[in-house]
Amino acid sequence: MxxxxxxxxxxxxxxxxxxxxxxxxxxxxSPDLQTTSEDTRDSSESSESEVxxxxxxxxxxxxxxxxxxxxxxxxxxxxxxxxxxxxxxxxxxxxxxxDGSGQGNPGPNPxxxxxxxxxxxxxxxxxxxxxxxxxxxxxxxxxxxxxxxxxxxxxxxxxxxxxxxxxxxxxxxxxxxxxxxxxxxxxxxxxxxxxxxxEGAEDADVKxxxxxxxxxxxxxxxxxxxxxxxxxxxxxxxxxxxxxxxxxxxxxxxxxxxxxxxxxxxxxxxxxxxxxxDAKDDGSISSKAASSxxxxxxxxxxxxxxxxxxxxxxxxxxxxxxxxxxxxxxxxxxxxxxxxxxxxxxxxxxxxxxxxxxxxxxxxxxxxxxxxxxxxxxxxxxxxxxxYWLPGLVLFLSSSTILRILLNRRAEIRQWIEDLGATTIDFWYNWVVEPVKKVIGTIRHDKDSEIALMSRESLQGDKASLERMVVDFAIDNPNNESGTRLTEAEIAEVRVKVKEGDLTPVLRAYEKDLKKPIWGTLRGDFIRALLIQIQKTKVDVEVALGGIDNLLKSQELVFGFVGLTPGILVCLGTGRWLSGIFSGRRYRSQSERQTSMIRPLRNIDRILSAATPANNGMLSYKEHGLLLCEVHVLRQRAHRILPGAIYNEFLEEIHDLVDLRTGIDRQTRVVDRIRWAYSRWLS
Incomplete structure (x- = not known):
């Protein structure tokens, strides 16, 4: 509108x-008009009057x-x-x-x-x-x-x-x-x-x-x-x-x-x-204009x-x-x-x-x-x-050459088209469909979609193996004063310490054999203690990897969206480019639409600033017409930018702006009010 x-x-x-x-x-x-009409209807009338x-x-x-x-x-x-x-x-x-005079014909009973x-x-x-x-x-x-x-x-x-x-x-x-x-x-x-x-001379040579x-x-x-x-x-x-x-x-x-x-x-x-x-301020007709x-x-x-x-x-x-x-x-x-x-x-x-x-x-x-x-x-x-006759003429003259090139390279062009289609399909499935499936699986706690750097049972098996190795080493090499075999209580204490990461029996024997490494190597205890420590290092590494696993699982949804983002951005950019081509560039960003709203507002301010006051400080007919054109453009563009409630308030400003009776000074103040009141949508 x-x-x-x-x-x-x-x-x-x-x-x-x-x-x-x-x-x-x-x-x-005429309060008795209705009664008179009823009496007239009751009276006898001719058939011509009824017709x-x-x-x-x-x-x-x-x-x-x-x-x-x-x-x-x-x-x-x-x-x-x-x-x-x-x-x-x-x-x-x-x-x-x-009738013939142009007046309404009242008939026989006016x-x-x-x-x-x-x-x-x-x-x-x-x-x-x-x-x-x-x-x-x-x-x-x-x-x-x-x-x-x-x-x-x-x-x-x-x-x-x-x-x-x-x-x-x-x-x-x-x-x-x-x-x-x-x-x-x-x-x-x-x-x-x-x-x-x-013609009159009839020259024979000419004829x-x-x-x-x-x-x-x-x-x-x-x-x-x-x-x-x-x-x-x-x-x-x-x-x-x-x-x-x-x-x-x-x-x-x-x-x-x-x-x-x-x-x-x-x-x-x-x-x-x-x-x-002759209308009042509320839009109603004055009593003078409505009087008889x-x-x-x-x-x-x-x-x-x-x-x-x-x-x-x-x-x-x-x-x-x-x-x-x-x-x-x-x-x-x-x-x-x-x-x-x-x-x-x-x-x-x-x-x-x-x-x-x-x-x-x-x-x-x-x-x-x-x-x-x-x-x-x-x-x-x-x-x-x-x-466009010049580029059209160039295109027409070069059409045969272009057609010849297309015919000679039709196999390559067909291959390019197939490769482009295959690349597009692969991109869609690998970078859009699959990441979306992974994100949905993460939201639903699908076990197959969980991120892990190691298997779940690997750490438990390595810990149990380390525990058995240390207990067997402690049983075979009791390190007590009497030199007797370890009791069940001592073996249980060793198990508890191994679970806590304490390898004291192995380390003591390793320190003792380190003084005589050749003798310890010949007996085999030195090599055995060294291999147990390697197993302990493996368990420590797996514990660290388990902590990283827990961290990755807590941020699994974030990583899923990060993997989905490149495909979405490429699809949005391609879609925007194609819409700009096939829709005649009718697509405009928010900033471009705001800029298009500033231009008519600038023209309105220019018209009011350059206006020559006439008729008690009002615009001339020509300047008012130019103002109406710019206001029409401003209103159409504001309808696409401003929200519904804000747009209704904006229409009040437009009504004050086109009202010629307010004068140039008040119209200029309306333009200033539009600038600061709607600066959010203009900047």
């Missing part, structure tokens, strides 16, 4: 309140249905398209409900029903005028905003020598064609002059001249035309094609700026002067708005006028229309206004669109055929 939709809905609700106020006022002034009343009731029902269909509050769509609006106006059959029918006709025409008003506003808005991109294109061409040279190359076929056409027309005119002079002589004569005339054109065109000797392209671009920028100013001026005039009822004494006031507003739309659509594409002259012409036409002592039929009756609305929708709106498209085609950026 845009501010145009909000504005049209506000006007439509004002018309509903106005009609309700008039209906309540008529009931209060007329039936037709009247049928017309009233049809008008009510058309009003309901055209109302923005009851329809699913906020704005009706042109065809639907024309169909509703034609379907209401207002022409069949009026009364409240005829007045009600006339009020319904005015309400229908007013709502139709409101819808047409919204259509024209949207039309001007949609035509003004894209002009900025065309102006930016020409400024880019003028601001860079490289772009100017590229534009010169792009438009060289057009200039060559125009030059050739001029030479041909000049030579053709000279041939016609020669034929006309020799019997051969084809080669006539062709030589034509070639001589062409050379003469080229020489005369080269001598007469002094600028072609002074100015290069590069300079002429620059002048052409400057002229187009000038016309585009004038077209944008005219469209903005028309938009501002319509927004500030069209459908302006001033019942013609709102009808005059509708008639004035229709005239305003007609005049704007008629003169807005006249680029030879300045915006000030355009505004003066528009208001002069409105004053002339409303200044007649006897208003014309098409201004004072709903039937006449309906015909004028149909004329606007059926003729003037399509005519204005066609004229605007012609101006944009003449002064806007060149067409795609002009901009």
């Amino acid at each position: 845009s501010f145009v939709v909000d504005h049209v809905q506000r006007i439509d609700s004002q018309l509903d309140r106005l009609q309700l106020s008039r209906y309540q006022q008529s009931l209060s002034e 007329e009343n039936g037709h009247l009731l049928e017309r009233i029902v049809k008008l009510q249905a058309a009003i309901k269909a055209i109302s923005t509050l009851s329809s699913a769509r906020a704005a009706l398209p042109t065809d639907a609006l024309l169909g509703l106006l034609e379907g209401a059959e207002l022409l069949h409900t009026s 009364g409240s029903s005829s007045a009600q029918e006339l009020d319904l006709q005015w309400l229908l025409v007013s709502k139709a005028a409101t819808q047409a008003y919204g259509l024209v506003l949207n039309l001007l808005l949609d035509q003004t905003i894209p002009l900025s991109s065309d102006i930016y294109y020409w400024n880019e061409v003028l601001g860079s020598t490289r772009w100017t040279g590229l534009y010169t190359i792009q438009t060289s076929p057009i200039r060559l064609w125009v030059w050739t056409t001029d030479i041909y027309q000049d030579a053709r005119n000279k041939i016609q002059q020669v034929n006309s002079t020799t 019997t001249s051969s084809l080669s002589e006539r062709w030589r004569r034509f070639y001589g005339l062409v050379k003469e035309s080229v020489r005369e054109r080269s001598l007469s065109d002094v600028q072609s000797k002074i100015m290069t094609p590069f300079t002429r392209c620059q002048m052409d671009a400057k002229a187009k920028v000038k016309h585009l700026k004038r077209l944008r100013e005219m469209s903005a001026s028309g938009l501002g005039v319509l927004m500030d002067e069209g459908m302006m009822f 004494d001033d019942s013609e006031e709102w009808k005059m507003v509708v008639s004035k708005s229709v005239t305003l739309m007609e005049s704007i659509l008629r003169h807005i594409t006249a680029l030879e006028m300045r915006p000030a002259d355009f505004e003066e012409t528009v208001f002069m036409n409105v004053d002339e229309e409303n200044g007649h002592s006897q208003p014309s039929e098409d201004s004072s009756t709903p039937v006449g206004l309906a015909l004028r609305l149909q004329q606007i929708l059926d003729k003037q709106v399509p005519g204005h669109m066609a004229a605007s498209e012609r101006l944009v085609a003449d002064y806007g950026r060149p067409s795609r055929l002009v901009r």
Whole structure:
């Protein structure tokens, strides 16, 4: 939605309140209306009156249905398209409900029903005028905003020598064609002059001249035309094609700026002067406008708005006028229309206004669109055929070579495609699917997915082996004072110490044999003690590895996500790149969208800063129109960035910003408030 939709809905609700106020006022002034109607119904009436009343009731029902269909509050769509609006106006059959004078035909028994029918006709025409008003506003808005991109294109061409040279190359076929056409027309005119002079003389030599002589004569005339054109065109000797392209671009920028100013001026005039009822601050119609004494006031507003739309659509594409002259012409036409002592039929009756609305929708709106498209085609950026004919021509000329290369290397290309597909599939399964399975298994405590540097039973077996080796060594080499065998209590004590890592019996024997290593080696105890210590070292290493195992198991989920991260990042990057290619680069990051929101806000501040205060410190019509265009762009982009609740608050700021009555100073403060209040989404 845009501010145009909000504005049209506000006007439509004002018309509903106005009609309700008039209906309540008529009931209060005629409290016995219902009783009179019942008495009239009970009285004897002729068959002709009954038929007329039936037709009247049928017309009233049809008008009510058309009003309901055209109302923005009851329809699913906020704005009706042109065809639907024309169909509703034609379907209401207002022409069949009026007599020759254009007034509503009350029938043989004029009364409240005829007045009600006339009020319904005015309400229908007013709502139709409101819808047409919204259509024209949207039309001007949609035509003004894209002009900025065309102006930016020409400024880019003028601001860079490289772009100017590229534009010169792009438009060289057009200039060559125009030059050739001029030479041909000049030579053709000279041939016609020669034929006309020799026709009356009936020269036999001319009649019997051969084809080669006539062709030589034509070639001589062409050379003469080229020489005369080269001598007469002094600028072609002074100015290069590069300079002429620059002048052409400057002229187009000038016309585009004038077209944008005219469209903005028309938009501002319509927004500030069209459908302006005497409304209160809450949006309701004042009692003066709803009173019976001033019942013609709102009808005059509708008639004035229709005239305003007609005049704007008629003169807005006249680029030879300045915006000030355009505004003066528009208001002069409105004053002339409303200044007649006897208003014309098409201004004072709903039937006449309906015909004028149909004329606007059926003729003037399509005519204005066609004229605007012609101006944009003449002064806007060149067409795609002009901009891309050179690479297209290169591609066309090299197409045979490219096709030959593809045919000669089709086996290699097929192999590349197969390798690419196999690599993509392997990457997907090895770096995305398998890591995901491992992460899921870790979450579910799957034993097969647990990380381990050693088997679970390895440490226990090595510990039991060490215990048996130490106990056997202690039994075979009792190291006590009596030299007797160890008792069961001593053996149990040795087992407990071995579990705690104490190898005292083995170390004592090792220290004793170390004094006589050869003798200890011959006996075998020295080698045995050394091997037991090697087993002890192995057990210590396995204990350390067990601690590392426990650490890895506690962080197993972290390692799973670390293994999954590269595949996810590659998939996201590839998907983003592909979406940017196949969607025409419509994908934008958050920072890019925020930057796009800052640009219209900057333009709004620039318009307000450069504005010349007029009419008690308010913007001019042209500046207000330019402000409305930038506000429309800002609102559309904010809708994609701001959250729902924040966006609703932002709409309040937008409403204060487009309100012309607040003045430039307050509008500037609104821009400052938007900067600091929504800085989170702007930075």
